[in-house]
Amino acid sequence: MSGQPVFHHFGVQTNDLDNSIAWYRDFLDGEVTWSLDTFSELTRSRLPGIEKLVEVAVGALRIHLFQQPGESAPAPGESCPRFQHACFAVSSEAELHHWRARWLELNDSGRYRFAVPEGPTDVVTDPDGTQSFYAYDVNGLEFEFTCVPEAE
Ligand SMILES: [Fe+2]
Known part of the structure; x- marks a missing residue:
């Protein structure tokens, strides 16, 4: 065992990828570094319906945006298990x-x-x-x- 884990990226699930890319690019000056539109069986089973994954880098921080059909976020006061x-x-x-x-x-x-x-x-x-x-x-x-x- 050598050292502690280092934070690498967080993933953001979205039903409007272009809107999300525009937001992170314009708000945080993020840059699209790569994208992916074919996925492993594991990814497809974890994220059914996944269409595309785009990495946006903000300095050393990486945000993985993935397009997946679905509903918008619940209201802020509604509790559900997720990173708050x-x-x-x-x-x-x-x-x-x-x-x-x-x-x-x-x-x-x-x-x-x-x-x-x-x-x-x-x-x-x-x-x-x-x-x-x-x-x-x-x-x-x-x-x-x-x-x-x-x-x-
Ligand atoms: Fe906090």
């Missing part, structure tokens, strides 16, 4: 506000169809000084952006 949110860290409060403003700007463009029509939350500050806001991607998956104060 993924979080990106930024280094300043100004950057937090930058990302929140960027979300709003892209939303206002009208170029995307959002499964959950809710804007980003305000930036909240926890008692330890950590600041965050939460926002949904076009598929209704929740992301957090956070700024953790440096230890003194």
